[in-house]
Amino acid sequence: MRTLALPGRRAASRVPSVRYDRRPGPGGKLRVPRYTLVMKHLRQELWFDVPDRRGYLNITAEVRDAVARSDVRHGLCLVNAMHITASVYINDDEPGLIRDYDDWLEKLAPFNAGSVPSSSIGGYHHNRTGEDNADAHLKRQVMGREVVVAITDGELDFGPWEQIFYAEFDGRRKKRALIKIIGE
Amino acid sequence: MRTLALPGRRAASRVPSVRYDRRPGPGGKLRVPRYTLVMKHLRQELWFDVPDRRGYLNITAEVRDAVARSDVRHGLCLVNAMHITASVYINDDEPGLIRDYDDWLEKLAPFNAGSVPSSSIGGYHHNRTGEDNADAHLKRQVMGREVVVAITDGELDFGPWEQIFYAEFDGRRKKRALIKIIGE
Amino acid sequence: MRTLALPGRRAASRVPSVRYDRRPGPGGKLRVPRYTLVMKHLRQELWFDVPDRRGYLNITAEVRDAVARSDVRHGLCLVNAMHITASVYINDDEPGLIRDYDDWLEKLAPFNAGSVPSSSIGGYHHNRTGEDNADAHLKRQVMGREVVVAITDGELDFGPWEQIFYAEFDGRRKKRALIKIIGE
Numbered sequence: 001m002r003t004l005a006l007p008g009r010r011a012a013s014r015v016p017s018v019r020y021d022r023r024p025g026p027g028g029k030l031r032v033p034r035y036t037l038v039m040k041h042l043r044q045e046l047w048f049d050v051p052d053r054r055g056y057l058n059i060t061a062e063v064r065d066a067v068a069r070s071d072v073r074h075g076l077c078l079v080n081a082m083h084i085t086a087s088v089y090i091n092d093d094e095p096g097l098i099r100d101y102d103d104w105l106e107k108l109a110p111f112n113a114g115s116v117p118s119s120s121i122g123g124y125h126h127n128r129t130g131e132d133n134a135d136a137h138l139k140r141q142v143m144g145r146e147v148v149v150a151i152t153d154g155e156l157d158f159g160p161w162e163q164i165f166y167a168e169f170d171g172r173r174k175k176r177a178l179i180k181i182i183g184e
Numbered sequence: 185m186r187t188l189a190l191p192g193r194r195a196a197s198r199v200p201s202v203r204y205d206r207r208p209g210p211g212g213k214l215r216v217p218r219y220t221l222v223m224k225h226l227r228q229e230l231w232f233d234v235p236d237r238r239g240y241l242n243i244t245a246e247v248r249d250a251v252a253r254s255d256v257r258h259g260l261c262l263v264n265a266m267h268i269t270a271s272v273y274i275n276d277d278e279p280g281l282i283r284d285y286d287d288w289l290e291k292l293a294p295f296n297a298g299s300v301p302s303s304s305i306g307g308y309h310h311n312r313t314g315e316d317n318a319d320a321h322l323k324r325q326v327m328g329r330e331v332v333v334a335i336t337d338g339e340l341d342f343g344p345w346e347q348i349f350y351a352e353f354d355g356r357r358k359k360r361a362l363i364k365i366i367g368e
Numbered sequence: 369m370r371t372l373a374l375p376g377r378r379a380a381s382r383v384p385s386v387r388y389d390r391r392p393g394p395g396g397k398l399r400v401p402r403y404t405l406v407m408k409h410l411r412q413e414l415w416f417d418v419p420d421r422r423g424y425l426n427i428t429a430e431v432r433d434a435v436a437r438s439d440v441r442h443g444l445c446l447v448n449a450m451h452i453t454a455s456v457y458i459n460d461d462e463p464g465l466i467r468d469y470d471d472w473l474e475k476l477a478p479f480n481a482g483s484v485p486s487s488s489i490g491g492y493h494h495n496r497t498g499e500d501n502a503d504a505h506l507k508r509q510v511m512g513r514e515v516v517v518a519i520t521d522g523e524l525d526f527g528p529w530e531q532i533f534y535a536e537f538d539g540r541r542k543k544r545a546l547i548k549i550i551g552e
Binding site: 076108144 | 223225227262264265267268292293301308309310311318321322324325328329332360362364366
């Protein structure tokens with residue numbers, strides 16, 4: 001946080017994005033008004049409660065709203081799953097494709113509540129801890145934890161078909177994604 | 185965008201990276217010169233027209249040029265595919281490895297224009313829409329949409345073998361990648 | 369780097385995060401004090417020498433230390449492998465899960481020092497160059513090169529189980545990851 005002395009209080013009305021800081025400076029005295037020049041930033045959580053084990057939610061509108069509220073014209077927008085059995089990814093909002101992703105991920109990392117990898121029934125070491133979601137931790141690595149999107153002229157700088165999805169691989173409970181925006 | 189009142193016009197010649205803003209402030213009056221302190225940023229598109237369905241292009245030189253033009257000394261450089269059937273990734277520029285990637289991706293998510301997943305010929309739900317590129321949407325998730333690279337002392341802060349690639353999985357048409365740089 | 373003329377030297381004691389720049393301006397004269405308003409940033413390398421071919425190291429504490437030293441309250445923290453046969457990813461620090469990842473990656477992209485893909489023994493084109501690590505280049509794409517983590521109120525803005533790992537797929541030599549932090 002950068003703090004900068006300016007000539008007078010009056011200037012504040014001309015610099016609405018410069019925050020006025022009333023805390024005393026070193027020595028406890030505050031002889032001139034102090035302003036803080038800050039990069040803009042915004043943090044927002046999105047909460048989900050997917051009723052099934054797996055689900056794919058288009059969260060583009062929510063991210064777009066956050067970008068608008070951030071007042072950032074040029075910067076970066078990070079969107080990440082806050083849980084390690086879910087993904088945030090960018091792809092097409094086409095129901096057939098989403099079924100294809102789901103089938104494909106299940107083939108690459110099948111659900112199996114078992115915990116004996118060497119036996120004929122297969123399984124995962126992780127599920128020996130009492131969990132049944134090892135497959136979800138694997139699926140999430142294929143689809144990714146996060147996306148970083150450019151912000152240009154106050155908008156998500158997207159190609160024609162880009163849509164942001166939250167992919168749930170171990171649902172039926174409350175989980176979150178994080179939006180963090182920085183820029184000017 | 186942060187706007188800051190400064191003592192006089194003369195100072196401007198000493199602060200080349202501070203933009204002089206002649207727009208009137210609230211109330212329509214402009215009694216002191218106004219300067220805008222901005223984080224540096226640069227946006228650039230790279231266009232491709234890969235003649236085959238799949239192709240792997242080393243775009244490191246183009247990204248390096250953009251970093252140089254941005255005049256950013258310390259910051260972050262985002263490079264992402266703007267299309268959802270292509271990837272931007274970082275790995276080695278070695279032709280054998282690129283063949284290995286291509287063979288491996290084709291094994292993980294084979295091209296199949298068919299659209300009947302349950303039949304003996306296989307296929308993808310997405311291709312029922314008239315598309316034939318479902319495999320490209322899947323391959324792109326393995327290789328990733330984007331990379332974020334540190335900029336240090338005005339250069340891409342790379343390890344010894346890092347090279348940035350645009351990977352096309354559904355070419356034979358014009359497509360783009362985006363470079364967005366922010367920093368100081 | 370943005371340079372800004374301020375009314376007097378005295379102000380400097382109130383603005384500790386604004387750097388005082390004694391270099392003369394254009395023309396070689398320095399008539400007013402000059403200050404440089406900078407975004408905060410920090411760069412740090414982490415070095416590893418994993419004794420086996422593959423290994424998974426929790427580097428969360430090291431990244432947390434870097435965030436604290438950066439003095440950034442709000443920003444982004446990039447952590448990336450600087451080598452192309454290693455990953456940085458975020459997931460659970462549970463030994464069973466790490467074994468599951470290792471087994472799964474070996475199934476998706478098995479180690480094979482061979483270099484004749486078409487023969488019955490399999491192999492990789494890349495390994496014709498004298499390398500034996502083609503599988504490592506493939507595994508790294510599944511797990512990813514980098515993570516970008518939000519910094520909020522001076523801390524990694526993490527969900528309940530997120531931990532940052534360096535995954536080595538071709539060890540037994542010194543290799544590095546990069547931490548780059550920007551923000552305010």
